[in-house]
Amino acid sequence: MATTTEWDVRLYLSEENGTTKARVELDTGTIALTGHGIARCSPQDVDVPVIGDELAAGRAMHDLGSKLIQVADHDMAGVGAPPPERRPRQAYGWMSEMA
Known part of the structure; x- marks a missing residue:
């Protein structure tokens, strides 16, 4: 049986003196x-x-996504699922800068 769920997401942007700040808010109805x-x-x-x-x-959406995955990991652990396998991220860019 197919279901559809809607979550509310709001994105706020502000800019001052060459700095832009973003805040993204997610409300699932059970968590914010x-x-x-x-x-x-x-x-x-x-x-x-x-x-x-x-x-x-x-960057704000990436931060939110990371937090949402942490919530899902916690919820999966709560029902007895094994912890997710974490793979190291592949580095890119100037390697000497990362050393």
Whole structure:
């Protein structure tokens, strides 16, 4: 039997002096979670506000997603499921910068 559930998500963005902040709120009806993200424009870069919005919002959603997975992991443990297998994240970018 197919079911449909709707969750409310709200995204708030604010920008001041080259710093964009994002807050995303999720309400499932049983839990409420909040994710946060920040993006800063480097002084030598051209200020393109939409890029700051995208970065801050993406970071806030990533933060929220991580919190939601933690809740799911806790709920699965509560019903006796084994802990999820965690794989290390693959690094990318400039490796010397990460050392």
